Amino acid sequence: MTQLTQQILSGVATGAIYASLALALVMIHQATESVNFAQGEMAMFSTYIAWSLVQVGTPFWIAFVLTVVISFIGGVLIERIIVRPVENAPVLSHVIVFIGLLVIFSAVAGWIFTYTVKQFPSPFPTKPLLGGAVTGHDLGVIGVTFVMLILLFLFFRFTPLGLAMRAAAQNPESARLVGIRVGWMLAIGWGLAAAVGAVAGIMVAPILFLDPHMMSGVLLYAFAAALLGGISSPGGAVLGGLIVGVLENLVGTYLIASELKLTMALALIIIVLVVKPSGLFGAHAVKRV
Amino acid sequence: MAGALLEVEGLRAAYGPSQVLHGIDFAVEEGGITALLGANGAGKTTTLRAVCGMVDRSGSIRFGGQPIEKDSTESIVGLGVAHVPEGRGTFVKLSVEENLRIGAYGRRARDGVAADMERMYQHFPKLAERRTQQAGTLSGGEQQMLAIARALMLRPRLLVLDEPSFGLGPLIVASIFEIMGAVRRDDRVSILLVEQNAALALELADRAYLIETGRVVMSGSAKDFRDNEQVRRSYLGY
Ligand SMILES: Nc1ncnc2c1ncn2[C@@H]1O[C@H](COP(=O)(O)OP(=O)(O)OP(=O)(O)O)[C@@H](O)[C@H]1O
Ligand SMILES: [Mg+2]
Numbered sequence: 300m301t302q303l304t305q306q307i308l309s310g311v312a313t314g315a316i317y318a319s320l321a322l323a324l325v326m327i328h329q330a331t332e333s334v335n336f337a338q339g340e341m342a343m344f345s346t347y348i349a350w351s352l353v354q355v356g357t358p359f360w361i362a363f364v365l366t367v368v369i370s371f372i373g374g375v376l377i378e379r380i381i382v383r384p385v386e387n388a389p390v391l392s393h394v395i396v397f398i399g400l401l402v403i404f405s406a407v408a409g410w411i412f413t414y415t416v417k418q419f420p421s422p423f424p425t426k427p428l429l430g431g432a433v434t435g436h437d438l439g440v441i442g443v444t445f446v447m448l449i450l451l452f453l454f455f456r457f458t459p460l461g462l463a464m465r466a467a468a469q470n471p472e473s474a475r476l477v478g479i480r481v482g483w484m485l486a487i488g489w490g491l492a493a494a495v496g497a498v499a500g501i502m503v504a505p506i507l508f509l510d511p512h513m514m515s516g517v518l519l520y521a522f523a524a525a526l527l528g529g530i531s532s533p534g535g536a537v538l539g540g541l542i543v544g545v546l547e548n549l550v551g552t553y554l555i556a557s558e559l560k561l562t563m564a565l566a567l568i569i570i571v572l573v574v575k576p577s578g579l580f581g582a583h584a585v586k587r588v
Numbered sequence: 589m590a591g592a593l594l595e596v597e598g599l600r601a602a603y604g605p606s607q608v609l610h611g612i613d614f615a616v617e618e619g620g621i622t623a624l625l626g627a628n629g630a631g632k633t634t635t636l637r638a639v640c641g642m643v644d645r646s647g648s649i650r651f652g653g654q655p656i657e658k659d660s661t662e663s664i665v666g667l668g669v670a671h672v673p674e675g676r677g678t679f680v681k682l683s684v685e686e687n688l689r690i691g692a693y694g695r696r697a698r699d700g701v702a703a704d705m706e707r708m709y710q711h712f713p714k715l716a717e718r719r720t721q722q723a724g725t726l727s728g729g730e731q732q733m734l735a736i737a738r739a740l741m742l743r744p745r746l747l748v749l750d751e752p753s754f755g756l757g758p759l760i761v762a763s764i765f766e767i768m769g770a771v772r773r774d775d776r777v778s779i780l781l782v783e784q785n786a787a788l789a790l791e792l793a794d795r796a797y798l799i800e801t802g803r804v805v806m807s808g809s810a811k812d813f814r815d816n817e818q819v820r821r822s823y824l825g826y
Binding site: 459465470477 | 640642661662665666670671673677678679680681682686689690691693694695738742
């Protein structure tokens with residue numbers, strides 16, 4: 300029983316990380332209609348920035364905030380400089396640009412930081428809590444991610460800028476006709492996605508350790524989560540992330556060898572694509588003409 | 589035509605290589621309603637899009653005496669031009685209330701947004717009933733009302749409407765035209781109207797222009813149009 304609770308809680312913790320990255324994927328997808336394959340690599344690079352800051356003696360939480368801000372600016376710049384020129388190009392060009400970004404971030408990280416696996420500090424106590432049901436790190440990850448998700452929800456739901464971003468993603472032409480600078484909204488969306496990815500990277504690094512390939516598996520789970528929830532539904536992506544995280548842990552513990560867990564993610568992706576391509580919550584908006 | 593709110597001269601526009609407007613002149617008086625008439629494909633929508641900077645254009649466009657032919661759509665909106673596009677441009681996944689709020693996004697005066705929303709709900713009680721509903725679930729007529737209300741939230745000086753009667757039944761069309769008349773009276777908003785239903789448009793408008801394949805082939809007061817034998821036969825059907 301304790302083992303089950305333990306597995307579920309630690310599944311929620313990794314699930315929260317998948318949820319964040321899945322949300323980042325959904326945010327970009329809503330604006331560009333394609334999946335940013337480089338999201339994981341961008342998060343990995345952000346994590347190296349945090350690591351470097353900590354290495355030179357920056358207190359953890361200051362490094363955390365700085366990294367999130369730097370990642371936001373980086374995301375905005377990537378949109379403005381690299382994505383903008385292919386804005387109106389066919390989807391295939393987007394895919395190629397995203398894969399290009401992935402390769403570049405991976406290579407540059409390897410070149411600057413080398414491929415040696417690095418330890419990444421956790422800001423949370425490592426000792427088990429709640430009678431061994433959960434580690435301090437897992438609880439911290441759950442806390443940080445949920446605060447972030449709630450802040451994002453409040454931002455998109457209740458602020459004028461959040462509303463303008465949703466409007467711009469939905470109907471760019473109409474958005475321009477009410478005076479929204481759509482290009483900037485897309486750039487801010489990239490910035491937010493990069494910042495969210497940075498948080499995910501920093502939270503997962505103490506468990507996975509830091510190396511240039513750290514996020515490739517995580518991205519696959521996040522992708523499965525986003526598809527499961529519905530690539531068009533931010534709330535669905537978050538729930539999908541939690542489901543995938545818990546499933547991964549339970550299946551890995553009780554059903555199959557943990558080496559096969561990634562295969563499970565792939566299988567899940569294929570099943571969703573075949574059985575319910577719009578995901579659990581990605582019902583199409585009701586439309587009348 | 590000095591002192592007009594919107595003055596357009598020699599307006600040309602193209603989609604890529606294909607030239608669609610070949611030098612169009614027209615004006616909208618302060619507080620007036622100007623109708624653009626013409627057959628399908630004549631270039632009416634393109635004219636409106638050119639005024640708002642949604643398509644490559646050249647020529648002279650002056651709004652309130654200021655040249656705007658080089659301005660971006662967003663800046664033109666900021667000057668007080670609210671454009672309800674063909675197909676209404678509803679944000680289908682936002683609620684009715686959010687659609688109204690986003691309409692006020694481009695306006696200078698931030699205060700009074702809540703009061704203006706209440707005013708819109710009085711103009712259009714149907715929208716008040718559905719304020720939390722997804723806008724995509726509204727009927728065609730309700731969406732057209734929402735589109736006009738959204739445009740009015742800008743507190744515009746010029747309201748640009750592209751076929752507001754399209755696909756709607758006669759009762760709803762009548763009430764929408766009544767509202768447009770009221771808007772002009774009460775808020776002193778000038779209107780630039782493109783309309784298939786020429787009879788209705790000429791009842792409301794004070795000036796009209798007939799466009800054929802990207803050129804103005806006739807212009808005059810709405811009365812001139814109604815009295816013109818050829819216009820009557822081709823566009824009014826009596
Ligand atoms: N996006 C576009 N790309 C290329 N050509 C276009 C585009 N939009 C319109 N056209 C062409 O420009 C011409 C004028 O079109 P426009 O939409 O302005 O006509 P309209 O007068 O509004 O017609 P309708 O009454 O059918 O709405 C048409 O010949 C049309 O084929
Ligand atoms: Mg048209």
